[in-house]
Every structure is written in structure tokens, then in C-alpha cells.
Amino acid sequence: MRDRARYLPLKNKSVLITAGGTKERIDPVRYISNDSSGKMGHALAEAAYLNGADVTLVTSSSLPVSSNIKRISVESAAEMYESVSSRFDSSDILIMAAAVSDYSPETTSTKKMKKQDEMTLTFKKNKDILKEMGHRKKTNQCIVGFAAETDNINEYAKKKLIEKKADLIVANDIGKDDRGFNVDKNEVTFFSTQSEPQIIPLKEKIEIAKDVIDWIIKFIN
Ligand code: CTP
Ligand code: CA
Secondary structure, eight states, X not given: OOOOOSOOTTTTOEEEEEESBOOEEEETTEEEOOSXXXXXXXXHHHHHHHTTOEEEEEESOOOXXXXXXXXXXXXXXXXXHHHHHHHHTTOSEEEXXXXXXXXXXXXXXXXXXXXXXXXXXXXXXXXXXXXXXXXXXXXXXXXXXXXXXXXXXXXXXXXXXXXXXXXXXXXEETTSTTSSTTSSEEXXXXXXXXXXXXXXXXXXXXXXXXXXXXXXXHHHO
């Protein structure tokens, strides 16, 4: 872990960050998840800490975090919702970098399910954490969301910005192999209500994280 700089623009700011792909249990040995590694969220936590913030990372990833960051490990979208919801009102900034599962199995078996010739699972929709916090947001709070898209990035990202009442949506094209989920680099576009879309060219996630934190610092000042 590097030392913090002397000028700490996020000093006394409480930053809540989510990371990783949630896991939705089918039974004790099986779950539904997605390809998110948690790298982006963990990089954001380090970048926020280096700028002086008091950082809480709610994560479903097994990646490490430095001891200066408060880690809350969760597994499911429901657990992530509870962790975020109970801390949001006392946070200045929320960054939803997690790939939250949109659905979870209607029922979870406490015993390992035995194989059959056919099997059907039914799912229920999970709560949209970002949207709910966006609608609960006070004027002094800042919310950043992500949008992982394979197509129509502009249209979908703008829709998420408005519907979830976020201040910034960081959109990335997950249709290309060298960026996005489970790799070290990413190319993203910043969508905000304040300015035209801003393309951040392909670079290491830690560098993207710094750009996101810099955007937040400008936004809150
Ligand atoms: N998100 C959330 N809760 C959910 C689903 C998504 O908080 N149940 C957040 C993600 O953390 C991300 C943003 O919403 O910051 C966008 O997630 P994404 O999956 O791209 O969008 P969805 O609204 O779920 O729409 P879709 O998957 O259909 O594109
Ligand atoms: Ca989704």
C-alpha cells in the first residue's frame, strides 16, 4: 500500500463502494453468478483511500484489500442490498461497481439437490440497489454507477443515468475481449447530466479508478 499524499481532497468523506459479482445460491454447492472479478471496485477503494477518504468496501470478490479499508464480505444481492442500505444515509459517496445479479432463485434448497432427467429453476427479480439509493439520495450525496453493455452503450447508459438518478454512469463495452469483466484493463465512457459523454481510452483499471475518483472530487467541490 502506498502512502497517502499530503493533499487529501476526500478527507472526512465517507465513501461506500461495492465490488464483485454476487452469487445467488441454488443449494449448498451451487450458485448463479457472473464474470465480474471485483478488480474495478477494489481499485476504486484503494484510489479513494489514497485521496483521504474513509472507505467501506462491500464486496463479493475474494480479492484482497489493504488494512486501511473496511471490508464487508457479502455473497448475494440481498446481502449486498442490506449492507449498502444500512450505510448509505451516513455516506457521502456511493460507487456501485458490483455486478449485482438481476435475479435470484425463487427458492434455495438447504440440502444438495439430486440430479434428475430435467430440471427447471424459477427466478425472482432482485432489488435495484443503485436505483433505490438514487431515489433516496440527499443533495449533498454523490452516486456513481456502472453500466456493462454489449450494444447500444450510449442509449442504455443515458437511460440508467436518468432512471437510477446517478450523478455519473461509467459505461463499458463488455463485448470486446481485452476489456471489462475479469481483465486488468478497461475502456469506459463517463455519462453525466452535467456534460457530454467523455471517452476514457483503454488503460489499467487502477488508472480508470483514479479518473473516477478525480471526477467525483471535481463534482463535490
Ligand atoms: N445495480 C444494482 N442493483 C441491481 C442491478 C444493478 O445496484 N439489482 C447497479 C450496478 O451495480 C451498476 C448499475 O446498477 O452500477 C447498472 O447495472 P447493469 O447490470 O448494467 O444494469 P441493470 O439496471 O441491471 O440493467 P441490465 O442488466 O438489463 O442492463
Ligand atoms: Ca443487470
